[in-house]
């Protein structure tokens with residue numbers, strides 16, 4: 001795969017580069033897209049970021065992230081909804097193809113995962129009209145079940161598809177190989193999602209052993225995920241967007257020179273994606 005088909009999720013180099021440096025780095029390496037995180041977007045300024053992104057001809061494959069809907073109190077849930085509306089506006093301002101939703105885990109003190117899932121559904125429903133009006137699709141990202149407690153109680157593509165069924169137009173899926181590669185129902189879930197719902201495709205690799213639940217993701221080719229096989233399924237379902245590289249790697253890739261990380265990404269995309 002050529003670099004123009006890749007998108008850089010800014011988390012991959014976030015320890016060393018600002019958003020401006022990420023944008024300029026993508027342009028320098030011929031990478032076609034970018035997916036900023038909101039804190040880096042805020043540090044740059046939304047208008048300035050939009051100007052830089054357009055000026056460098058980059059596609060924005062997503063804004064990371066909205067979500068985190070469940071809360072212990074009605075006030076907490078309301079604040080989450082307000083914050084998601086702001087995230088939708090930011091996504092629209094930078095022309096993002098979607099707002100990625102990491103939907104949230106259990107509210108503090110709760111053991112009610114079914115209740116948390118209902119809060120997620122209600123939270124998305126509460127911001128959906130705003131998202132539709134802004135023309136920003138909401139991309140539910142199923143997260144690996146090890147995050148069900150604290151980050152996302154939506155853990156499979158089947159669950160995400162069911163939410164899409166329930167909520168209707170304007171909601172789709174961000175498929176990240178790191179979270180879903182293990183799922184025996186993945187091929188069926190991708191086929192069912194289809195072109196309409198597949199809003200983003202994220203890649204990295206699952207290292208064996210994995211040393212940290214959050215910050216030990218691998219570069220494509222260094223782990224056990226058959227990324228090419230999943231990409232083939234996604235493309236057979238009609239996805240023709242960019243392939244977003246998203247690597248949280250505190251002890252390895254975050255320590256490297258970002259230009260070298262981008263060169264490695266491009267190299268691995270040619271052979272392992």
Ligand code: ZN
Nearest residue numbers: 141176202246
């Ligand atoms: Zn992701």
